[in-house]
C-alpha cells in the first residue's frame with residue numbers, strides 16, 4: 001500500500017495533498033485525479049510528464065539503455081526467442097509452455113488468409129497510393145468482414161480479434177505492396193515462419209519458385225521483435241485513446257497506423273535512407289559531418305541520437321549485428337550506399353562530437369539499411385513497422401479492456417475569447 005504524499009501549495013492559501021504511487025521499477029507518479037474537483041487541471045502538452053495509464057507490459061529506462069517486455073530484456077528476447085514467442089509474452093504476460101506455444105503458433109498461422117471479398121476492396125485504391133494509406137483503410141475495413149467478434153466487453157471476442165489482427169496484418173501489408181506494383185496477390189503459406197511467410201507474400205510470383213533466404217528471414221524476425229512494443233508512444237497512446245470509447249479494435253489499430261505514419265514516429269528510417277542517397281559517395285561524408293556539427297545549419301544526421309535513450313539504445317546494438325550479417329550474406333559491403341552508411345557509422349563511433357553527445361546510430365539507421373539490402377522499397381518501411389507493432393497495440397488495447405477502461409477525456413488550458421456578442425453577416429431567412 002502506498003502512503004507517500006505530495007503537497008501542492010497554490011499561492012499562499014490553498015494546500016492540496018496528493019498520493020504518490022510507486023512503480024515496480026522506474027519513476028513514481030503523483031496521483032492528480034482529485035485535482036479537477038479542487039478546481040485545477042495539470043498542464044502538460046505532449047504528455048511528457050503524464051502517466052496516462054497503469055501498465056504491466058513494457059518498461060523503458062532511457063538513461064540506462066534498458067527495454068524490458070514483461071520483465072524480459074530486449075537483448076535476451078532478440079537473441080533467444082522468435083517474434084511469435086515475443087507476441088505470446090506481450091499478450092499473456094508470461095513465457096509459453098511448449099504445448100501452449102504450439103497451439104498459439106498454429107492459431108496465428110491458420111488465420112492468415114483474409115476474406116476474399118477484401119481483394120475487391122483494394123481495387124478501389126489508386127495503384128500509386130502510399131501503401132500506408134491503403135493499409136490504414138483496409139485495416140479499418142476489416143471490422144466490416146469480421147463483425148462476429150466485435151463485442152469489446154466479451155473476453156473471448158477480444159482474444160479472437162487479437163488473433164485475427166496478428167495473423168492477417170502481414171497478409172494485408174504484402175497485398176498493399178503487390179497492388180502498388182501491379183502483381184497478383186500471393187496467398188499465405190502455413191508451412192513458413194511468420195517472417196518467411198511475409199517475405200514470400202512480398203517477393204514470390206506465380207511464375208517461379210521463390211526460396212526464402214534464412215539469413216534474411218532471421219533478420220526480419222529480429223526487426224519484428226525489436227519493433228514489437230515501446231510503451232506509451234504516440235501510436236500506442238492513440239490506440240488506447242480510440243479504444244477507450246469502446247470503438248471496435250480494427251478501427252483502433254487503423255488509428256494506430258495513422259499515427260505511426262507520421263515522420264516524427266515511424267518515418268525516421270525512410271528519412272535516413274533518403275539522407276544516405278543524398279550523400280551518395282564516401283568522399284562527400286566530411287561535408288555532411290561538418291553541416292551536422294554546424295549550429296547555424298538545421299541539417300542533422302538522420303538515424304543518429306535518441307530522445308529517450310541517452311546512454312545507448314539496446315535495440316540498436318542488436319540491429320547493428322543483424323545489419324552486418326545481412327550485408328555479409330548479400331555481399332553488399334562494396335555497394336556505394338552501404339559504404340556511405342558504414343563509413344558514417346565508423347565516424348560516429350570515433351568522432352568526439354558524437355561521442356560527447358551520445359549520438360550513436362539508432363535503431364532506424366540500421367533497419368533502413370537492412371530493409372534496403374533486402375530490396376524492400378522505402379515506402380514499405382513504415383508498413384513493416386506497423387506489422388511488428390500490431391502486437392504491441394493489441395496487447396495494450398487488451399490490457400486496457402481487461403482492467404476496466406475509463407473514456408479518455410483530457411482537459412485544456414483555454415486561451416481563446418471570453419464570452420462575446422455575435423453579429424451575423426448573413427441575411428435572415
Ligand code: CMC
Nearest residue numbers: 268292293300301302303304305306307357359362363364
Ligand atoms: N545530428 C547532429 N547533431 C545532433 C543530432 C543529429 N542527429 N541529434 C542531436 N544532435 C546534437 C544537438 O545539436 C545538440 O547539440 P548541442 O548540445 O551542441 O546543442 C545535442 O546533440 C543534443 O541534441 P537534442 O536536440 O537536445 O537531443 P534530443 O534528445 O532532443 O533529440 C532526436 C533526439 C532523436 C530528435 C535527435 O537526435 C534527432 O533529430 N535525430 C535525427 C532523427 C532520428 O534519427 N530520429 C529517430 C530517432 S529513433 C526513433 C525510435 O525510437 O523509433
